Amino acid sequence: MSQTAIPFLFMRGGTSRGPYFRRDDLPEDLDQLAEVLIAVLGSGHALNIDGIGGGAAVTTKVAMLSPSEDEWADVDYFFAQVSVTEKRVDFKPTCGNIMSGVAPAALEMGLVNAKDDVTEIKIRAVNTGARVIAKVQTPNGQLAYAGETEIAGVPGSAAPVQLTFMGVVGSSTGAFLPSDKLQENIGGIDVTCMDVAMPMVIARAQDFGLTGHESVQELDSNLDFFKRMEGIRIEAGKRMGMGDVSKSVTPKFGLLAKAQNGGSIAVRYFMPWNTHPTMAVTGAQCLASCALTPGTVADGLLARSHESPTNVVLEHAAGTIDVLIDFDANNGFNLKAAGLVRTARKLADGFVYVPHTIWSQPKETA
Structure with a gap:
């Protein structure tokens, strides 16, 4: 038994895709977390041949969810951008496309409960502190992925995910114009x-x-x-x-x-x-x-x-x-909020495996 099993969802969010985890199923230490995510995605190879990455920056993204520590929010969303060809993880940015899958993933994981017709979920982006309200289709209290909404870059149509972003000005630098100049x-x-x-x-x-x-x-x-x-x-x-x-x-x-x-x-x-x-x-x-x-x-x-x-x-x-x-x-110019409509779809679920040499924990192994 030389591998550690980690439960995950594999989802397309907007025009990106990647694994969605519960944060408490992963290491707390960021350095060790980075090593685990590098192994999961197969970072360091152009094809990500030893992991589940797709060989492109938009397919080596990771979402980690947990009950929110913010009184306003329902769910905390922690994002990681994993490099394709270099063994490197960047925890500084967030990703709005992967954000499109956060509300459906939170429902799938049981972090929140669905309501009739439409479920509103308040999300805190841990990396930047942004607050986002996501509305997903839940007819009869059941999460729906099928729908008529089309977005450029994704074939076919799916159920809409409506996102309203607040508190995004100065999300990383603290200023609308970080260099204090318009040009x-x-x-x-x-x-x-x-x-x-x-x-x-x-x-x-x-x-x-x-x-x-x-x-x-x-x-x-x-x-x-x-x-x-x-x-x-x-x-x-x-x-x-x-x-x-x-x-x-x-x-x-x-x-x-x-x-x-x-x-x-x-x-x-x-x-x-x-x-x-x-x-x-x-x-x-x-x-x-x-x-x-x-x-x-x-x-x-x-x-x-x-x-x-x-x-x-x-x-x-x-x-x-x-x-x-x-x-x-x-x-x-003072931005109050920005709204976009995206789509998301669950592609797979189960366990992803990393070698014990990367991380060993008392969970199911293979």
Whole structure:
């Protein structure tokens, strides 16, 4: 009996997927937890061949749930981004797509009880302190995955998961504009450094000689762009008070351009060392906020709405994502809440196994 069994759910949340655990089924110590998650996902190999990762950043994500320690919330959600090719785990960010699966997973795990028709679950994002209200379909008190809602980047349709994000301004740095400027120039490129749900460095695609409508493959093959972008991101991280971010996935990087297909603005989002195939939920909130804020690098790229709430339609590499922004524009831009609709589906459940040499505990082994 040389392996430790850990109960888990395997779920798609939005356009990401990964294992969902109860936090108390995993090591408390973060260093040991990282070793366990690296083993679970098979981190350190491009195919994650010795784990259940999918060989991409959007498929090496982990959610850990527990009854909330916050009086406001029902569930605490602790997120981990596990590297694909390096044996590294980042506990700093959160993930809004994986968040889409938190409420269904909490019901599956028995952390909360379903109500008739729609169940509202209050979630605290442990990594950032954000508060999120999730509404899931529970007709006759039974969790439903089937439905008619479609999201770009996921085939078919499923039941909607409605997410309302609050308390996301300054989620990582403590400030809406961590460098205290609407725009600044780094390496010859004008950027806006903003922290709404996810700290980001945002620039105009045209300033890099890009259209902002390139495919994921075209961008990923543009090594000169990535080299230049990473230098700007690292310097921006310092100016945002985040220290040396060379080995951290935050701040993320985003590009803006004029919309082509009827949306509000075109965007591309980076994770940060490759291009996101669709759009991150957290990044969408930051990019939408940047788009609505006068004086940012979004100036001239869209016709801004001054009515709140307003729907910002982001054109990304695989389609569009709508972000409903509730804001106050009386004194600059003040975000109150951001709403999005995603979908989720349980793919599998059971036990995932890690070698005893990684972690041994008194649970069922094989």
